[in-house]
Amino acid sequence: METVRWGTLPEELRAMPFTLRIMEFVGLWGSWANFYRFALLYSLGIMDIVFPKIFLGIGSDDVTAICKGVAELMFELSIYCTLAILAAKRKTFEQKIDLNLINVMIIFFLSLVHVFCYSYLGSELIEEAAAVGTAIYDLPWYEHSAELQRYYRLMLQRTQRPTGITGVKFFVVERTTFFSVVQMAYSYYLVLKDVLNKL
Numbered sequence: 001m002e003t004v005r006w007g008t009l010p011e012e013l014r015a016m017p018f019t020l021r022i023m024e025f026v027g028l029w030g031s032w033a034n035f036y037r038f039a040l041l042y043s044l045g046i047m048d049i050v051f052p053k054i055f056l057g058i059g060s061d062d063v064t065a066i067c068k069g070v071a072e073l074m075f076e077l078s079i080y081c082t083l084a085i086l087a088a089k090r091k092t093f094e095q096k097i098d099l100n101l102i103n104v105m106i107i108f109f110l111s112l113v114h115v116f117c118y119s120y121l122g123s124e125l126i127e128e129a130a131a132v133g134t135a136i137y138d139l140p141w142y143e144h145s146a147e148l149q150r151y152y153r154l155m156l157q158r159t160q161r162p163t164g165i166t167g168v169k170f171f172v173v174e175r176t177t178f179f180s181v182v183q184m185a186y187s188y189y190l191v192l193k194d195v196l197n198k199l
Helices: 018-024 033-056 063-086 088-098 100-137 146-160 175-198
Strands: none
Touching: 018 033, 033 063, 033 100, 100 146, 100 175
16 A cells, blocks of 8 residues: 655545535535535524524615625525535436536636626726716815816816726726627637537
């Protein structure tokens, strides 16, 4: 038997994908003896996150806070329902699903979320920069001194220049460009799929 030094993985785990290691640690993969870990974490999550919102409410009278709380609750319930389905159908997933496909899907989804975060922040920056110009314009500038009026004019001139995050100075990173790029990538995918099916 090969001796394993401290800090190294056994041979059968060296090529194991990271997501499988996490699933094995949580109890969703590997030995059924570790399934109690998943049941414990799942029930703790339900009791800590979902139950207080259902039974105690959102804790605010503000409509936006209530809407935000309900949206968070729906998102959390969808995650917990997905985990419950994964746990219930675990044997089927272990036998029929290619784990390389799952890893590629996870990486694709995370990179998509990463790019969307930049796009969202770029849109927020553009909107806030426009709001600064509007706020300066709405000031009672005529009541202030001539020196402050000059500063207001300089700030207004600066806000008329576009402000935003650019991608290598070629395009502005915002939500509309993100969605157009995703739509274009999906169109390219459909065209390539058509071409490959005809070959």
